[in-house]
Amino acid sequence: MSIEVNNESGHDVDEAEFAALARFVLDAMHVHPQTELSIMLVGTDVMTDLHVKWMDEPGPTDVLSFPMDELRPGREGEPTPAGLLGDVVLCPEVAAQQARAAGHSTAEELLLLTTHGILHLLGYDHVEPEEEKEMFALQRRLLLTFLAGR
Structure with missing residues (x-):
């Protein structure tokens, strides 16, 4: 699986953990092992621009998903065809x-949003x-199973 994580947000994050989570979710959803996924972390200015341009909504949001090949989950022994799944864009500031409102860490919120974004792509x-x-x-x-296995 090709999972690219780009952090352009200025926030310190464990990029390897995002890749591991994405790999776990895609395996659990029986997505072909040659599928490509991009995860980007951006600042509020970039996220605001994307939110306005693609959703016609004001201000920044937490996560946006941009599907490419419109892949759907596979089944045991019948993975999806290989392809380009798409992009998940996260905003650590949001x-x-x-996370503060929910009473957990920003890292946990970002992992939740990553899972959420991947499911939208599927x-x-x-x-x-x-x-x-x-x-x-x-x-x-998916998230609790991934976190339990860390």
């Missing part, structure tokens, strides 16, 4: 605010209540 959404329930349960299970 994540830090959310076609999950949370517009409808049933979709939200499914996506958030899967996101929680």
